[in-house]
Amino acid sequence: MLDSPWRADFPGILALAGEGQTYLDSAATAQKPQVVLDALLGYYSGGAANVHRAQHLPGERATRAFEASRLAAAHWLNAASSDEIIFTRGSTESLNLLAYSLEETFSAGDEIVISALEHHANLLPWQQLARRKALKLVVLPLDPLGAVDLHQAATLIGPRTRLLAVSQLSNVLGRWQPVRELLALARAHGALTVIDGAQGAVHGRHDMQAMGCDFYVCSSHKLYGPDGVGVLYGRRAALAQLRHWQFGGEMVQQADYHSASFRPAPLGFEAGTPPIAGVIALGATLDYLGGLDAAAVSGHEAALHLKLLAGLAARDGIQLLGTPHVALASFTVDGLHSSDLAHLLSEQGIAVRAGHHCAMPLMNSLGLSGAIRVSLGLYNDGADLERFFSALDKSLELLR
Numbered sequence: 001m002l003d004s005p006w007r008a009d010f011p012g013i014l015a016l017a018g019e020g021q022t023y024l025d026s027a028a029t030a031q032k033p034q035v036v037l038d039a040l041l042g043y044y045s046g047g048a049a050n051v052h053r054a055q056h057l058p059g060e061r062a063t064r065a066f067e068a069s070r071l072a073a074a075h076w077l078n079a080a081s082s083d084e085i086i087f088t089r090g091s092t093e094s095l096n097l098l099a100y101s102l103e104e105t106f107s108a109g110d111e112i113v114i115s116a117l118e119h120h121a122n123l124l125p126w127q128q129l130a131r132r133k134a135l136k137l138v139v140l141p142l143d144p145l146g147a148v149d150l151h152q153a154a155t156l157i158g159p160r161t162r163l164l165a166v167s168q169l170s171n172v173l174g175r176w177q178p179v180r181e182l183l184a185l186a187r188a189h190g191a192l193t194v195i196d197g198a199q200g201a202v203h204g205r206h207d208m209q210a211m212g213c214d215f216y217v218c219s220s221h222k223l224y225g226p227d228g229v230g231v232l233y234g235r236r237a238a239l240a241q242l243r244h245w246q247f248g249g250e251m252v253q254q255a256d257y258h259s260a261s262f263r264p265a266p267l268g269f270e271a272g273t274p275p276i277a278g279v280i281a282l283g284a285t286l287d288y289l290g291g292l293d294a295a296a297v298s299g300h301e302a303a304l305h306l307k308l309l310a311g312l313a314a315r316d317g318i319q320l321l322g323t324p325h326v327a328l329a330s331f332t333v334d335g336l337h338s339s340d341l342a343h344l345l346s347e348q349g350i351a352v353r354a355g356h357h358c359a360m361p362l363m364n365s366l367g368l369s370g371a372i373r374v375s376l377g378l379y380n381d382g383a384d385l386e387r388f389f390s391a392l393d394k395s396l397e398l399l400r
């Protein structure tokens with residue numbers, strides 16, 4: 001029941017299963033399909049070369065493959081041009097890039113608006129920018145289901161708002177956020193907009209031109225691709241507002257000892273040698289994902305999610321956090337510490353996430369020191385959940 005037709009494509013999930021490990025932590029990082037491993041190995045075993053600099057054949061080949069991934073990412077996100085795709089080392093680096101590169105556009109008293117559920121990656125860069133420039137960080141509250149409260153957002157996003165940065169999908173609550181409405185509110189006040197798609201990009205294709213944000217960030221490793229690679233999409237006009245932030249090879253146009261001029265995006269924001277193998281393998285990841293039946297994937301994940309939610313609801317004393325839309329559930333158990341529970345689960349080979357999920361302010365606002373999060377990938381199956389529930393029952397029996 002609930003077999004995954006894609007499981008055999010993922011050697012990592014099979015290797016872990018062989019070790020007695022049930023991997024239920026895909027929102028932290030996902031396992032990789034064989035084609036991604038092949039692409040990584042293919043680049044190295046075929047002869048590594050740096051990109052964008054050498055005239056030789058290996059360099060040309062690497063550059064072609066690297067730029068093909070940029071095109072694939074642009075196509076994946078329906079960007080207007082591949083020049084709107086900057087490769088970074090992850091969502092965290094993309095958000096830090098934005099916070100530093102936009103710094104000069106802010107004046108004291110300007111407001112940056114985030115939401116109460118942000119991952120630290122989409123909180124701390126803005127918080128620290130606000131401290132450097134004496135800006136006000138405005139935090140949008142949530143409704144009881146775990147989405148940004150639009151009534152309050154309409155009063156908090158105003159003429160002093162210079163930038164809105166919100167998550168598309170919460171990594172703790174698993175709930176899609178009302179991004180379209182929030183973007184409309186921000187645009188009405190002429191604010192720049194940033195969407196943290198680190199989780200959202202994993203669950204469905206998103207069309208940048210239709211969404212209309214200025215910037216969108218995501219991480220390859222959560223999207224079944226290699227780690228060390230992030231994508232920063234920027235609308236052409238928005239990219240033109242960025243100041244260069246990291247300096248070195250490749251991003252420069254002209255340099256003498258005392259001054260330099262820099263390339264525009266994307267290369268102007270990719271200083272130094274990029275993660276070449278990873279970017280090439282991200283292209284292979286997108287090819288793989290693009291070849292899947294998207295409706296079948298989301299149907300499979302939805303069926304697993306129902307089973308997960310039903311199993312949690314059937315057990316006494318389990319409190320679900322929010323109302324998740326995607327195959328993820330964070331929960332606490334009355335009277336128990338989530339770290340004790342996580343310890344017993346991991347002793348039984350169940351790999352779930354426990355703790356504050358890099359969203360300490362959200363957890364504090366919920367009055368929690370931690371929670372357990374189960375997050376599923378397209379390779380999980382019904383048997384994974386059965387193992388989880390049997391380990392959960394055993395743990396609850398021991399702890400109670």
Ligand code: PLP
Nearest residue numbers: 090091092119121171198199219
């Ligand atoms: N934003 C959200 C919503 C996340 O879930 C994560 C990672 O968990 C990040 C940002 C940061 O991503 P990365 O660690 O890949 O930079």
